[in-house]
Amino acid sequence: MLVLTTPNIEGKRITQYVGLVTGEAILGANIFRDLFAGIRDIVGGRSSAYEGELRKAKQIAIREMIDEATARGANAVVGVDLDYETIEMGGGGGMLMVSASGTAVVVEE
Numbered sequence: 001m002l003v004l005t006t007p008n009i010e011g012k013r014i015t016q017y018v019g020l021v022t023g024e025a026i027l028g029a030n031i032f033r034d035l036f037a038g039i040r041d042i043v044g045g046r047s048s049a050y051e052g053e054l055r056k057a058k059q060i061a062i063r064e065m066i067d068e069a070t071a072r073g074a075n076a077v078v079g080v081d082l083d084y085e086t087i088e089m090g091g092g093g094g095m096l097m098v099s100a101s102g103t104a105v106v107v108e109e
Helices: 031-043 049-073
Strands: 014-029 076-088 094-107
Touching: 014 049, 014 076, 049 076, 049 094
Parallel strands: none
Antiparallel strands: 014 094, 076 094
8 A cells, every 4th residue: 555645646646535544553661761761862872762662653553544544445545644742651651652644545556
């Protein structure tokens, strides 16, 4: 399935707009990763643990969006937008939220 951030597909004609499709992923961040990420923020460098969690959450959100589009008979999703948020929980824990949304469409083959 084509998943694009653009509103249309060059060289293809959209024959039907199916509607809005979404996917979400909320993942908990391990307290030790939080601690080490905080240290990295102070001294500089990249946090590979957070990068991995972010990548995983993005893949889950996109997969859910594709599954919804497929179930509704679409063969592409256009105008895709990804949003990232962190949610602070009581007790020092945090959650990472990624949401994906787009317009499910049918394009001529």
